[in-house]
Amino acid sequence: MSMLQIETDPAGMDPTAVPVAPERGMVGRSPGRLAWERLRRNRTAMVSGWIMLFLVVLGVSAPLVELLYGIGPYEQFQDRIANNSLPLGYLGGISGDHWFGLEPKLGRDIFIRLVYGLRTSLLIATSAAVITTAIGIVLGIVAGYLGGWIDAVISWVIDFALALPFLIFALAVMPTVTARFYGPRDEIDVPFRIAVMILLFAMFGWTGTARLVRGQVISLREREFVEAARASGAGLGHILFRQLLPNLWAPILVTFSLAVPGYITGEAALSFLGIGIVEPTPDFGVMISNSLDYMDGDPMYLIIPGFVIFLLVLTFNLFGDGLRDALDPKSSR
Amino acid sequence: MRTRAALAAGGALALVVGLSACTENTDGNSGIDPNRQSSGVIATDPKDSLGPAPEVPGAVKGGTLTILRETKISHLDPQRIYNFVGLNTAPLFARFLTTWKDDGKGKVTLVGDLAETPGVNVNNDCKVWEFKIKSGVKFEDGSPITSKEIAYGIARSFNPDLAGGPTYIQEWLADTAAFDTKWDFKANKTSLPPGLTTPDDKTLRFEFAKPHCDLPFAASLPSTAPLPPAKDTGVDLDAAPFASGPYKLTKNTAGVELVFEKNEHWDPATDPVRHQYPDKFVWQFGPDATAQTDRIITDGADAATLGWNGVATSRVAKVSADGTLKGRTLLEPTPSANRLTINTQRVTDLTVRQALNYAIDREGLIKTLGGDYVASPMTTLMPPSTLGFKSFDVYPAGKNGDIEKAKATLAGKTPELVLVISDDSGDQEIGTQLKNNLEKAGFKITVRTTPSDSKLDETKKKNNQWDLYLDSWAADWPSGAAILPVLFDGRNIKPEGNSNTSFINNDAINAEFDRVLGMDPAKQADEWAKIDERIMKELAPAVPLYADVAFYIHGTKVGGLYIDSIFGYPAFTRAFVKQ
Numbered sequence: 001m002s003m004l005q006i007e008t009d010p011a012g013m014d015p016t017a018v019p020v021a022p023e024r025g026m027v028g029r030s031p032g033r034l035a036w037e038r039l040r041r042n043r044t045a046m047v048s049g050w051i052m053l054f055l056v057v058l059g060v061s062a063p064l065v066e067l068l069y070g071i072g073p074y075e076q077f078q079d080r081i082a083n084n085s086l087p088l089g090y091l092g093g094i095s096g097d098h099w100f101g102l103e104p105k106l107g108r109d110i111f112i113r114l115v116y117g118l119r120t121s122l123l124i125a126t127s128a129a130v131i132t133t134a135i136g137i138v139l140g141i142v143a144g145y146l147g148g149w150i151d152a153v154i155s156w157v158i159d160f161a162l163a164l165p166f167l168i169f170a171l172a173v174m175p176t177v178t179a180r181f182y183g184p185r186d187e188i189d190v191p192f193r194i195a196v197m198i199l200l201f202a203m204f205g206w207t208g209t210a211r212l213v214r215g216q217v218i219s220l221r222e223r224e225f226v227e228a229a230r231a232s233g234a235g236l237g238h239i240l241f242r243q244l245l246p247n248l249w250a251p252i253l254v255t256f257s258l259a260v261p262g263y264i265t266g267e268a269a270l271s272f273l274g275i276g277i278v279e280p281t282p283d284f285g286v287m288i289s290n291s292l293d294y295m296d297g298d299p300m301y302l303i304i305p306g307f308v309i310f311l312l313v314l315t316f317n318l319f320g321d322g323l324r325d326a327l328d329p330k331s332s333r
Numbered sequence: 334m335r336t337r338a339a340l341a342a343g344g345a346l347a348l349v350v351g352l353s354a355c356t357e358n359t360d361g362n363s364g365i366d367p368n369r370q371s372s373g374v375i376a377t378d379p380k381d382s383l384g385p386a387p388e389v390p391g392a393v394k395g396g397t398l399t400i401l402r403e404t405k406i407s408h409l410d411p412q413r414i415y416n417f418v419g420l421n422t423a424p425l426f427a428r429f430l431t432t433w434k435d436d437g438k439g440k441v442t443l444v445g446d447l448a449e450t451p452g453v454n455v456n457n458d459c460k461v462w463e464f465k466i467k468s469g470v471k472f473e474d475g476s477p478i479t480s481k482e483i484a485y486g487i488a489r490s491f492n493p494d495l496a497g498g499p500t501y502i503q504e505w506l507a508d509t510a511a512f513d514t515k516w517d518f519k520a521n522k523t524s525l526p527p528g529l530t531t532p533d534d535k536t537l538r539f540e541f542a543k544p545h546c547d548l549p550f551a552a553s554l555p556s557t558a559p560l561p562p563a564k565d566t567g568v569d570l571d572a573a574p575f576a577s578g579p580y581k582l583t584k585n586t587a588g589v590e591l592v593f594e595k596n597e598h599w600d601p602a603t604d605p606v607r608h609q610y611p612d613k614f615v616w617q618f619g620p621d622a623t624a625q626t627d628r629i630i631t632d633g634a635d636a637a638t639l640g641w642n643g644v645a646t647s648r649v650a651k652v653s654a655d656g657t658l659k660g661r662t663l664l665e666p667t668p669s670a671n672r673l674t675i676n677t678q679r680v681t682d683l684t685v686r687q688a689l690n691y692a693i694d695r696e697g698l699i700k701t702l703g704g705d706y707v708a709s710p711m712t713t714l715m716p717p718s719t720l721g722f723k724s725f726d727v728y729p730a731g732k733n734g735d736i737e738k739a740k741a742t743l744a745g746k747t748p749e750l751v752l753v754i755s756d757d758s759g760d761q762e763i764g765t766q767l768k769n770n771l772e773k774a775g776f777k778i779t780v781r782t783t784p785s786d787s788k789l790d791e792t793k794k795k796n797n798q799w800d801l802y803l804d805s806w807a808a809d810w811p812s813g814a815a816i817l818p819v820l821f822d823g824r825n826i827k828p829e830g831n832s833n834t835s836f837i838n839n840d841a842i843n844a845e846f847d848r849v850l851g852m853d854p855a856k857q858a859d860e861w862a863k864i865d866e867r868i869m870k871e872l873a874p875a876v877p878l879y880a881d882v883a884f885y886i887h888g889t890k891v892g893g894l895y896i897d898s899i900f901g902y903p904a905f906t907r908a909f910v911k912q
Contacts, residue, residue: 076769085701294647
C-alpha cells in the first residue's frame, strides 16, 4: 500500500462504511481484521483463494464426486483403447462419459483419477506442512528464547538436517523401511507409504520454520512485554506460548501457506522417481511420470494433469503471497 | 499489456490442444501376423553351404552404414558373445562352424559356414559328429583357417576367465556342467578338450558321452569362431577380435565407437550368407531410443543409419501412423516368448492353474504393454517361430479371456495368489492389469513389487515365496529342444538359478524329453509341438502370454536390412547403403 492511499483512505477504512457512521469517529480494529481487509482487496489473492478452495473441496469430497460421476478411479475401459494402446477418438478419448479422456494402456478415467490424486496430494502436503510447522515452532521458540547450550544443540541439529541430501536419503529409506515391515508375500499398504512419505518430509522440512521462529524470538525476547511477564513471575510455558507465540503467527502462517505447495511438488517428485506413491493409487507424480512417454501420441494425457498440478501449486503460492502482503504490509515487493 | 500476454498464453495452449485434436486415433491394425510360422531344415545338400550368397536386388557397393545404440556392446570376443547385439554383430567379423540362411520371414536353413555341411552324424546316434572344413577360408591376415584354429576357439571357451558365452558345447564335451574343472584350459593350452579331435587340417570331430542331436544348431553360435593360438590375447581379444568374416575391426574407441572396414582376405565364394556391400559399418554408442528415433525420422545426416534400440515407446504411435515412414520400418514377430509362470510348488491345484489360463485377457495385457507394435498374443509355450510349431489353444477363451469358464473351473474357490513384479513403472502397470483381470474370475491377487535388479534372481530360487511371476525365454536356436527341456525338465531343479521357474517335475514328461532329444533333429520338430500341448493340458505350469514384436526404423539410404528369424533382431549380412 502506498503512502498516498493511506492519506486518502485513512486507516484503510472501508469507504462505504464512512458515510453510514461518521459520528462514531475512530473505529477500533484488531490487526487480524486489518489484515483480512487488506487481503480482501487483493484481487489476485482472492481469485487464487477461491480456486484453491474449489480444488481442496473437490479433493476432500472425492468419493462423493465418484458417486455423482459414476466412474471409479480403478475402473478400466479398455474397449475404448485402440490396438496401439492409445485412447480411441479425439483429444485422448475426451467424451461426455470421460470428461478428461482416458489413460493410454490401462484405459482408466483421467478425471476421477485426478480428483483422487488431488486428495492424495493434499493429504500428504497438508499433513507434512502441519507437522513440520509444529516441530519448527516448538524447537525455534525454545532455541530462540532459552539460548545458550540448548540453542547451540538445536542449531546444530538444524545444520545437520540441512546438510543431509533429502532425495538420496529418501531413495535409501523407502525400500529399507518397506522390507523391514512387510514380508515377501505382503502387499505394501498405501497408508503405510503415505505415512513414510510424511515422516520423511517431517524429518527434513521443519528446519526452515525453526530458523525463522528462532530469529523472530531472539528479536522479541528482550522486549518490554516479555520482561514484564517474566517480572510478574510467569512460567516458561506461559512466556513461550502465551506471550511470544501470538506475536509470531503472521510469519508462521505465511511459511505454512508456502510450504503446502512445496510439499505438493515434493510428493509428486518422489512419486515421479518411483519412491513415493506407486501404481495403482491415483497420484499426480505417477501420472505425469507415466504421461511423459505420450507427449507425441497423446499430449492431453500430459497436459491435463500437468495443468491441474500447475494450477494447484500456483494458487497456493499466490494466495500465500497475498497473505504475506496482508499480514506484513511494510514488506515491499 | 497483461490481457494481451494472457491472450497469447491462452492462444498458445489452444494451439497445442488444437494440434493434437487434428488427429483422430482409430483402431488400426499393425498388420503383423501373430502366427507367422517358421519353416526350417538342416541342409542335407552340400551345395546349400556353398558361396557366394545370391545378390540382393538393388544392392550397391560402397558407403558407410551407421548403427546407433544406447550402450556399448559388452563383448566382441566371439567366445564370449551371448547377447543379441553381439550375436547379430559377430557375423560381420567372424565365421562359425554352421550358420542360418534366413529370408527374414521365418524360412531358415541351417548350412555349413566354415564347414562344408552342417555336420555329419557319423554313427547316427548323435554321439559322434564330423565337420569337414572348406578350402579357401582365411583370417584377416591371409593365413588359412583349418580345423585346428576352430578347435582352439572351442578349447579357449573352457577358460573361466573368458566366461559369458554359451556353454552347450563345453558341457556336452565334458559331460558335466562344471566343464572348466573337468578340463583346465590354462594347464593344457597345447592340447584339446576331451572328445574334440582334429584328425587332419580339414576335419573336426566331436565325440560325446551322451547323444546331442542339437550340435549343428549349437555350432551356429559365435563360440565356434576360429582363432589361431598365436593371436589369442586372452581377455584383450574383447577389444580387438581377430577377423575371419567380411569385415575387420579397425577402430575401437571404448564405449563410443566401433569401426569395421572390409577384410580383403574374405572370399565371397566360400560364404553362403554374408555380403560385403558397404565400405564401413560404424557403431555409435550413446543416444537413447527416443533420440535415435527422432534422428532417423529427421533423416538428412542420418539417412544411412539404423537405431538398434528400436522405435521408442513414445514414438510408436507417431511412426506407425505416418505413411511416409512405412518403407523405412521393420516390423516382425520375434522368438522371445513371455509367459506368466505359475509356481507349482505353491499352486498345487491343477484346476487353479487351468482357471488362470481361462481367465487371462491377452488383448488387454497387450494394450497395457504398448499395443500390437510391441507384443503379439500367444497361447503355446513355444513361440510361433519355433520349427514345427503348431498353433493350438488348450484353454480356448477368446482374446479377452473367458471369465465364466474360469469361474466354473474354480468351482467356487477363491485362491489367494501373490504376483511379484519388478518396481519399474511399466511392470507396475502390468501388475495392475493382471490383478484387475484375474480378480474378475474370483482370484484374490496381491501385487508385490520387488527391486527390478534382483527380481530375476529371486524368482529363479527354488523355494521362492511367490505364486505368479512374468518370465520370458528366447531360445538360442529355433528348436523345441532349446525351449521345453530347459524350462520344464524337473530333474535339473537346483536351489538357485533355475530356468524351470514353474518347478514342475513330471516323470512322464521327463521321459518324453529324453525320447525326443535322442531323435534325429529333423524329425524332432513335430514331437516338440505335441509335448508342448501335453504339458499345457496335463500340467498347466504357466499362462502363455505374448511374443515380443520387433519394430525398427532406419534412414532412407539403408537397404537390405531384415529381422533375423532366429533371435528377432536386425541382421546385417545383406545390408547395403543406397548411393
